[in-house]
Amino acid sequence: MTELTQQASWQALKKHCKTLPHLRELFSTESDRFSDMSTQACGLFLDYSKNRASKETMSLLFQLAKESQLESKIKAMFAGQVINNTEQRAVLHTALRAPADKVITVDGNNIVAEVQQTLAKMGEFVESLTSGQWKGYTGKTITDVVSIGIGGSFLGPKIVSQALRPYWTGELNCHFVANVDGTSITEKLKGLNPQTTLFVMSSKSFGTQETLTNTLTAKAWFLDQGASQADVAKHFVAVSSNVAKATEFGIDANNIFPMWDWVGGRYSLWSAIGLPIALLIGMDNFRELLAGAHAMDEHFANTPLENNMPVIMGLFSLWYGNFFNAQSHVVLTYDHYLRGLPAYFQQLDMESNGKSVTLNGTDVDYSTGPVIWGGEGTNGQHAYHQLLHQGTALIPADFIMPLNSHNPVGEHHVQLASNCFGQTQALMQGRTYEEALAELSNSKLDDAQKQLIAKHKVMPGNKPSNTILMDKLTPTTLGALIALYEHRTFVQGAIWQINSFDQWGVELGKQLGNDVLDRLTADDEAKELDSSSNGLINLFRQGNI
């Protein structure tokens, strides 16, 4: 048994999870459940009352957090200790949104000063591009930006830009390319004018195959249309921690925005990786996004566990995964602008907590990160919600909705809200056999048919959910929301004693992919690998089945 599963709180939770009444019963006996089990911070309201939890549950979960030294682990992260032990790195995405007068040192340098310099450089660039001062190689103003990156160097900028569509200043349009599939870049380049297009190549390592290949294709397209090598500087900029490699690749040194190895890719939208966001919404709004995230950092660092939003959400996720065998978690956004958020949280959480050994290399004997998935409400209600309500798997859900819409047309928003709240209620209370039968009392069916249909209409309920509300979706509330999920991910990783900041699991596939690439382009047919890999490679070489 690992240390974690031997903790008194873990053992107590194991017994306690079998004793909890149905959520319906908890609500009928606790009239103040909503006010007792909801909290506010940084413009966000969290209702966690529809979770399988009594007062005793909450106190045991907080005890688990304390026994796991969560508080000192939070302090260690903010202080810049080397908590990413397999890569010997500090984890300081929080420094990217810290106030300018804060001092955080890494290897003797005040990194907040470096961050501020980069923000200033971004500000100048945004101003020069959006004011039309920056000209393309034929003297025309830039109208379109193509952002090339993948993983954290793509999802954050793309999804935040999409979410903040109402804040676009209108001077520029931005297109995102990630996939190495040539179709992606080909389709994006269609209709673009090289004279008015600027490429932002985002790669922390500057070694990612997809991003390098897409950038080379973009450069070839640019040169093919009549531009010269000397014109590249006016149309290609990069964001990278590997300045040497970016320069070697041909990006003008003045056009490289730095980032640092103490920022993980999936935590990097707050750095210059967020440049496409700033180009679309302006630097003031980008700073508001940072301010919202900083407010959540302060809340996370300074609020007692019992009222700490990321801690509460992290503990609940762990509660269902470790004690009720929930293997996935669904994020449902009741706002069209937030439709991409589930995919963003998917990378954040699954790349962080999809681990099977503890920090010291011991195999875990408990489950770690669940599958994160989801989509936009109300669409999912006509698709996968069936499984949430009546399937055999327990899938805890997060519902996210702004109280006010950016597009208050007709009855749309009130209908949206009714669906959101109705879904959480249905998940929680379910429908009993007796209730289903009563609903059928006036139908023309005979008794046997009524009983059969009633059986199919039973919904077990007792399905947990959180509801997160905000006044309106703004750069500030979005910043707070994303930081909330970052810290929620941290809480779980800290209790599971895993390293939430490395990603060794993605390496083998890349390594083998390179070897396969050599074989796909070799003169001889593949013989040395397993029969399936050889067979597939040879079919590809042949080009038909």
Ligand SMILES: O=P(O)(O)OC[C@H]1O[C@](O)(CO)[C@@H](O)[C@@H]1O
């Ligand atoms: O910014 P880079 O170095 O190109 O990496 C892109 C992404 O690739 C990953 O390393 C995973 O393959 C992510 O963690 C990262 O966000």
